[in-house]
Amino acid sequence: MGDLLLLSEAQMRRIEPYFPLSHGIPRVDDQRVLSGILFVIRNGLRWRDVPREYGPHKTIYNRFIRWSRLGVFNRIFAALSAQGGVPDQLMIDATHLKAHRTAASLLKKGLYPDISDAAGAD
Helix, strand or coil: CCCCCCCCHHHHHHHHHHCCCCCCCCCCCHHHHHHHHHHHHHHCCCHHHCCHHHCCHHHHHHHHHHHHHHCHHHHHHHHHHHHCCCCCCCCCCCCCCCCCCCHHHCCCCCCCCCHHHHHHCC
């Protein structure tokens, strides 16, 4: 699988208890599917662009949606973060936030306070 992301057996053992149990027919390997989900999210790809080594893109997408709705990822993140203890620092990355298209015109319309006016009020 070359440069592809694949979770190790030790990593999978840590998070396996949080996955729902399989009912009926055997499903595609959770390790491959979860690795595919992480690959898509990490690289910002469309679901259909996931490499075939991870399995069918429709399966990866469906599993992501199903697990998200069931709260699987929230439980995994909560459990893993609780194992780390209280952090010394917290950092926020807000680069993903987008302003509404009308936000740029608020200053021109006088609906947003001008920073230069606030500095001169002292």
